Amino acid sequence: MASGGPPFALGVETHTGLAALVRAIRAEEDGKALRKELAANMRDALRPGAEQAKGSIMGMVSVHGATPALRTSIAKKIRPEVKLGGRWSGARVKAFKTKNIRGFPNAPKRTNRASGWRHPVYGNREVWVSQRGKLEWFDRAFRGREGIYKEAVEAAMEDMARRIANRAG
Known part of the structure; x- marks a missing residue:
């Protein structure tokens, strides 16, 4: 890198680039604001994917009358997540646990897997049944679109890198 240039490579598509x-950003005077802006832009890049996953779980067949509604509870817990620093840095769409929903904290994970899940019938611990949700609803929401979301996140990172580079030089 030439002297007087930015202190980082503009190709930020890798973890080391991030x-x-x-x-x-930390070295900048207004680094905290820039970091918040970068995280917001990265989350915005992933929002369409989160909406797609929410639509996918809402398409799962539901038994009426069960409260609270499992599909709605899972959909509320799907969010884009961005972490900048620490053990893991990056951006992803995540289905968080549904802690207080019908005693089923792992609902997003269990409804997504092919083997389904087991539960007692109406709370009777003597009678258990296996149940399947909409097979791979979360995975299918992103299949074939991974590149689009990756490019959108990288574009947000590149934009911030350019802004900092323009300040430096």
Whole structure:
């Protein structure tokens, strides 16, 4: 890298590029605001994927009358997540646990897997049944679109890198 240039490579599509970008942001005077803006832009890039996953779980067949509604509860817990620093840095869409929903904290994970889940019939611990949800609803929401979301996140990172580079030089 030539002297006087930015303190990081503009190709931030790798984990090391993200780490370098975060270090450069911390070095800036208004680094906290820039970091918040980068995280918001990365989350915005993933929002369409989260909406797609929410639509996919809402398409699962439901038995009427069960409260609270499992599909709605799972959909509320699907969010884009961005972490800049620490053990894991990056951006992803995540279906968080549904802690207080009918005693079924792992509902997003269990409804997504092919083997389904087991539960007692109306709370009777003597009679258990296996149940399947909409097979791979979360995975299918992203299949074939991974590149689009990856490019959108990388574009947000590149935009921030350019802004910092323009300040430096």
